[in-house]
Amino acid sequence: MKLNIALLAGDGIGPEVIDQAVKVVDAVSKKFGHEVSWTSALTGAAAIDAHGEPYPDSTHEVCMAADAVLFGAIGHPKYDNDPKATVRPEQGLLKMRQKLGLFANVRPTFTFPSLIDNSPLKRERIEGTDLIILRELTGGIYFGERGRKDDGNTAFDTCTYTRAEIQRLAKLGFELAMSRSKKLCCVDKANVLESSRLWRETVQDMEKDFPEVEVSYEFVDAVAMRLVQWPSSYDVLITENLFGDILTDEASVISGSMGLMPSASKGVHTSLYEPIHGSYPQAAGKDIANPLATVLSAAMMFEDAFGLKAEADAIRDVVNKSLAEGIVTEDIAGKEGKAYKTSEVGNWLASNI
Amino acid sequence: MKLNIALLAGDGIGPEVIDQAVKVVDAVSKKFGHEVSWTSALTGAAAIDAHGEPYPDSTHEVCMAADAVLFGAIGHPKYDNDPKATVRPEQGLLKMRQKLGLFANVRPTFTFPSLIDNSPLKRERIEGTDLIILRELTGGIYFGERGRKDDGNTAFDTCTYTRAEIQRLAKLGFELAMSRSKKLCCVDKANVLESSRLWRETVQDMEKDFPEVEVSYEFVDAVAMRLVQWPSSYDVLITENLFGDILTDEASVISGSMGLMPSASKGVHTSLYEPIHGSYPQAAGKDIANPLATVLSAAMMFEDAFGLKAEADAIRDVVNKSLAEGIVTEDIAGKEGKAYKTSEVGNWLASNI
Ligand SMILES: CC(C)[C@H](C(=O)O)[C@@H](O)C(=O)O
Ligand SMILES: CC(C)[C@H](C(=O)O)[C@@H](O)C(=O)O
16 A cells, blocks of 8 residues: 655654654565655744745645645743744644644543553553543634734634534544444533533534444533543543643553654544644753654554554554553653663664564 | 531532531631621522522523532433533633633642541652642633534534733633742743643742742643652642643542532632532432541631631541541542441531531
């Protein structure tokens, strides 16, 4: 099979972790007889520096021409903490999501037995956690009308959802639930927001099409609590963009394996795979960042974008092996363990595929 | 001193926990020579049943005439999970906040050494946590324009903030920070929302009036993570209504002492004190609910509304004594400990003041 992959390394540690994923993808493709064609393009601060904008048209064309996009991370401190900045790396992210129609962000949170003690939660709370949050990614208050009034003294943002947008996301949620434990939780704030009431109404209407799925409805504040108290009680959760932003990040830290959590964003035009961690500028260039989340994102890409499950499993297996043998970066090596460099982990994975 | 207190017991376990707070307030007032005048009024489901609405005018008049309001909890399952219900108990809460001008919700999260092992977090993560979230309570997306379009197939909500609303809340935050460790964290989503950019801008402008306060700005998703990872790194946080809803609830579970966490809502016309827990309908009428959060809310009332710190401390001392001696309800008694009834705990506290 020919695999056309757009490669957006981004900022900070992005290029370093992406490099390791490339090694692993190349190795697994060689093993299974696929031909990979990589096309790199700039995003984020790197693209602002080169082209004056964080998601240039040239990058968009590369993504549109590819079968899938492998993404690192974006964000750079020189653009932070300035509310008046007009061009920011994050805008590239939003523009990319919108232009590629990446409407569903799939964020699994699961535990690795060997890393469970890294969790801030007690072992008995986190053990067995294996949940997926499906976050709507191209609607809601992220993309609504916003502005100022009264000489800049009043600011507003609008959260808008259409039934069709909700159905599209919820359908993925129901299907995912069918492939797992058949439990779906719709997260909203229907006791306050009209848009949440439309979410709840729409999902309730869809229940009849998926009679085997047991659906629960919970308020976002309650979910923010239960994710810390009993994360293993959740399976598939669906939610709107802003709630998803908060809850997926909250969920990401509970497993103790944040540096290992992959994600996928499914879209109208293509799909994108990226680690959930940020660009960690402090670690950039030091060859210490953990590449496993990016490598596991590449595994999701094989399975979801190319339908190549054996290849995905081969990647997951070699990751598990590296954990078992302690071929890991300093964030998970622990005080006694030996820490390997980012590039050493990547080389080890590629040669052990 | 004459203390005029409006008493809104509400639904579920509300009346039971409020009863215990009344006993304690009466006891401490007797000891310190104050005269308490209680005026009860209905809210929530109880008020819907009696008057057809959850915050009737008669209740509002009682609150307006009082020096402070002591509140239980509202919410009843018969109104839940029905997105089309037109009258809901929670609407009473929102109407009450708006009509009483309760613009600042003060939510402390702290630990009790004897309860620290109840926390879902590991001891070393939660130890020493003592933070306060100041949540804006009468603005934002809770009170903006909302509605439907396109035959009901599009729903929208609007988040609006004015500079004056932000200043009012932030001023309390700066003052609180000055009385504590002089660290203030402004929580927003300024990388996406215009209203958040106005928050950040406004708080930045106020920094010069409080030169001793060290202000940090963090995105809500990052805070949702760090609250679980390093809660003790926070001191005073200020945020808008919806973010505050999610983060205060998240924070409430990390201490392991949710049944003990009090809160205050400061207003233009009066101030209101309530436990942070809900109405737990499942426990209603069983005399098993933990009354300590309500009792500690009464302590906040003595200190903040009446300026009576010695009385507040007397209440806090007797609560600590009850914990030390194990005179506690089943939620914190543990498997081996003896569990006391709600009313027994209240009686013990009142007679040990
Ligand atoms: C950088 C920011 C705009 C973005 C978001 O809020 O969506 C990020 O937090 C994320 O979750 O990918
Ligand atoms: C019941 C609901 C409307 C309310 C809110 O969202 O403010 C509650 O969650 C709270 O935090 O007091």
